[in-house]
Amino acid sequence: MLTFFQHGIRRLFDLADAGFNRVFGQTCNPLHQLGALSFYFFWLIVVSGLYLYIFFETSATAAYESVEYLTHEQWYLGGVMRSLHRYASDAFVVTMTLHLIREFAFNRYRGARWFSWVTGVPLLWLAFASGIGGYWLVWDKLAQYIAVTTAEWVDWLPIFTKPMARNFLSQAYLSDRFFSLLIFLHIAIPLMLLLAMWIHIQRITLARTNPSRTLAIGTLCALLAVSLVRPALSQGGAANLDIAVSVINLDWFYLLTYPLLEVWSAGGLWLLLGGLTLVLTILPWLPPAKKAPVAVVDPDNCNGCRRCFADCPFEAITMQAHSKRPGFEEAVVNQSLCASCGICAGSCPASTPFRSIEDLVSGIDMPQLKIKELRLKTKVALEQLTDDVRILVYGCDHATDVKAVQNSGVAALSLPCIGMLPPSFLDYVLQEGSASGVFITGCAGGDCYFRRGNTWTDQRIDGQREPVLRARVAREQIRILWTGLLQKKELTKKIEDFRVSLKAVGHD
Amino acid sequence: MIKLGQFAGQLIAYTLFAVTIGYFSASPAYVRLAPDQAVVKLSFSHAGQSVGDCYERSDEELAKLAPNMRERVVCPRERHAVSVELSLDGKLMYRETLQPSGMSRDSASSAYRRFTVKAGRHFLKVQLGDRSPEEGYTSVLEQYVELVPGQVLVIDFDEGISNFILK
Known part of the structure; x- marks a missing residue:
């Protein structure tokens, strides 16, 4: 019953959002x-x-x-x-x-x-x-x-x-x-x-x-x-x-x-x-929400860089003296405040798929989708691509369903929040040569379900926020679309546009 | 650079916003009282009589008390409930027994009621009893009143004359 109401109202908001986005742009949409x-x-x-x-x-x-x-x-x-x-x-x-x-x-x-x-x-x-x-x-x-x-x-x-x-x-x-x-x-x-x-x-x-x-x-x-x-x-x-x-x-x-x-x-x-x-x-307890697993810090891989502390949208992370390295700090997760978005994992410098250690463990990880698993899923997704132009789509569970746009040239992975994606994954996907381009999508600009996921992602790719995307990554091979929940048509069109542009510049 | 279409769209959006705020801030009008109606308010705050009589303590009783407690005349604090009844043109509008306020039920009983009535001439009767129920009503006001449309007639209780007054 409650969900029915929510979906009905959400649909109205999505329609209004689309109109306001056209008129004001996402950054000035008054509904955001x-x-x-x-x-x-x-x-x-x-x-x-x-x-x-x-x-x-x-x-x-x-x-x-x-x-x-x-x-x-x-x-x-x-x-x-x-x-x-x-x-x-x-x-x-x-x-x-x-x-x-x-x-x-x-x-x-x-x-x-x-x-x-x-x-x-x-x-x-x-x-x-x-x-x-x-x-x-x-x-x-x-x-x-x-x-x-x-x-x-x-x-x-x-x-x-x-x-x-x-x-x-x-x-x-x-x-x-x-x-x-x-x-x-x-x-x-x-x-x-x-x-x-x-x-x-x-x-x-x-x-x-x-x-x-x-x-x-x-x-x-x-x-x-x-x-x-x-x-x-x-x-x-x-x-x-x-x-x-x-x-x-x-x-x-x-x-x-x-x-x-x-x-x-x-x-x-x-x-x-x-x-x-x-x-x-x-209302928040009608019925009680199923608590998703919260972020877990691995002291062996946490160097106390404070990036997760700076990026957490809900003040769930604090810093304290490192338990194993004197003179350093380590992140501590307050379980009751953690919204399980994974943005902290995306900000961690240890969350890089290039690491060659046997067991890839990040400084801070999400139990439901560890960085190690994300790398594995990325590899599997890339292997499914058979077209001459191969696009890997990273999406978010709270925006348009990216799985629905998959085909022989498009593979998709959905994350709890797009802010969970470390920029090094873009480098990794393109360096491997398995994909011609990476398409990133998530909630509308200024209206991220977890507040800051798309903003931090933009800033990381633009080099304004750590961890930054390395300069060697060709920006023409990356396309970003921040959109609402029910925007499959727009998403499909933008991916197709991206495919055409990749082909035009020879990334096939 | 903002496109002309976006500018027009924003202009429309801001105009709609302004019109919505401006309109519902004072429209549509709300009709609370028909043109041929008036208002009668019955309100008073009056303490009922004490439930018992005062009595004098004997010297023996006083001697048993602490020096600062030796008050010779003692009165019970509790008050009777106040009964009130209002009728207009012989029709009962309101009847209530109002309990005294206060933790010890030693304060005034209060009432406030608003009635919307037709304007014109009415026969008003209001009664109050502030003693034991057996004694019935002790204050009564019976009077014809001429109410003009929109008038507020207040019926209050005047402690000085121990009866209702009209304002």
């Missing part, structure tokens, strides 16, 4: 940067919010007037900042929600990644509390609706001895003191949100918290444009608790559940949101 965009929108909210706070009067009687002043008398800056504050908050909810759905659809929330998922759940509550609290401060008709409805909803919980809603019975009941509390909360809750966002990315190496410059500028321009075309305005004048709110323009990004309170009981909504929170929290 939803988390980073959320961070970016958060900072836009902070900057615009700080400006608003300078002019904001922190009392129930003067708050509305101060916001009106900003909106109308200072529309060119204060009004734009108010609109930007609102629209960036809406964009934050959009990217945050899409980020959650995407990570679920791509199955990137289980096993070692449970921490990022679970710590993301409170973010939802904090984000909505921050946004809804902000609407309250304008103290217009919308604020009145939100204040009364929120208070009625919260009163269902046995927290307060006197109902919170009594604060909003009529104008006579309103106190500046309570209003000051709301302002404090509108600062404190976003600070808690920031702290929670920081915790959320703690088990991730080099977490992407900044979107590409193109997207940052593009989305900012879009938000500024909507701020100018449709500025955020107060609704229905200042709040008047003696007159009920009849018709109101809701911000549906934040207040989608509020109308439910008119048809359900407050308890019903608590049950829905509480239940949803509970399901999201335990």
Whole structure:
């Protein structure tokens, strides 16, 4: 059932990905940067919010007037900042929600990644509390609706001895003191949100918290444009608790559940949101993921070079004093953090197929596919090639199935992650003369299932990251395609293009 | 170099993004209250009477206590539950027995209820009992009210006159 949902949503994302890739390119595809965009929108909210706070009067009687002043008398800056504050908050909810759905659809929330998922759940509550609290401060008709409805909803919980809603019975009941509390909360809750966002990315190496410059500028321009075309305005004048709110323009990004309170009981909504929170929290263990074997360090072959430490996308590797070589370090794998991607094996200088020792053992290896076995499988695959142009494809288990493109001229091997492939294997395959070219494929750029596999592979081949591909390897004999999951047609076409180009330059 | 087609595509994407954000940020409108409706809110916070009478300790009893505990008059802390009933045009809208708050059940009983009603003239009756159930309701307010559309009528309990007031 869960898998059915995942596949269905994933298919939609793949379709959207294909479209965005064409328009933005893989490196600027907004769907690959939803988390980073959320961070970016958060900072836009902070900057615009700080400006608003300078002019904001922190009392129930003067708050509305101060916001009106900003909106109308200072529309060119204060009004734009108010609109930007609102629209960036809406964009934050959009990217945050899409980020959650995407990570679920791509199955990137289980096993070692449970921490990022679970710590993301409170973010939802904090984000909505921050946004809804902000609407309250304008103290217009919308604020009145939100204040009364929120208070009625919260009163269902046995927290307060006197109902919170009594604060909003009529104008006579309103106190500046309570209003000051709301302002404090509108600062404190976003600070808690920031702290929670920081915790959320703690088990991730080099977490992407900044979107590409193109997207940052593009989305900012879009938000500024909507701020100018449709500025955020107060609704229905200042709040008047003696007159009920009849018709109101809701911000549906934040207040989608509020109308439910008119048809359900407050308890019903608590049950829905509480239940949803509970399901999201335990989702990584529904059912528990089968733990794949984690990386294993061989001290005899580990020289403490720190490459695996630098490349691990999940901070699963630390360095400690070498157990056999005084003065050296050795890598240590934290089993609970290891996602079994194998990127560490791909980074190890001992993971080279050229080594002539009898038993090829890497400094760090994956039990399910050791470097020794990868070399053997490579040899076997090469032996199957009989055409004049022979291509060996290295793919990844989380992208398009490379086995499906095999024929007499194309052999394929799939790895847990393409980042597990040491660059020396490309040299090895071409030096042997058994293949005319090597085709490398994996997840779309910027959207690797294990976060960094395709990025590190690109950098290793380009000579920007250790272990680098040796200069003697002819780059024309290597072709790279980063693509999504269901891109067999594109993969087949690119391999055929590669075959033609190899033949054209005489690599047959 | 960005191609013209990509530029156009990005422009469309950013426009869609802006339009989506701009539209759903304040549309469509939500109708919470029909044009011919008004709101009645019944809310109060009132402590029921003590469940027992105060009594005076005898000198012997006081002598047994520590010097700082020798309070002659002792009153029970617990309060009675507060019963409340609201009817509009003879139709019962709300009836509840509200327990006192506090760990020792010695604080006020509180209520908050919102009702949406047709605007116009109504006969309102609200009753409260803050003693033992046998004594029934001790405070009663009966009154015709004229509600205009959109009006919020608040029914609160005034401790000064020990009865409900309308605001």
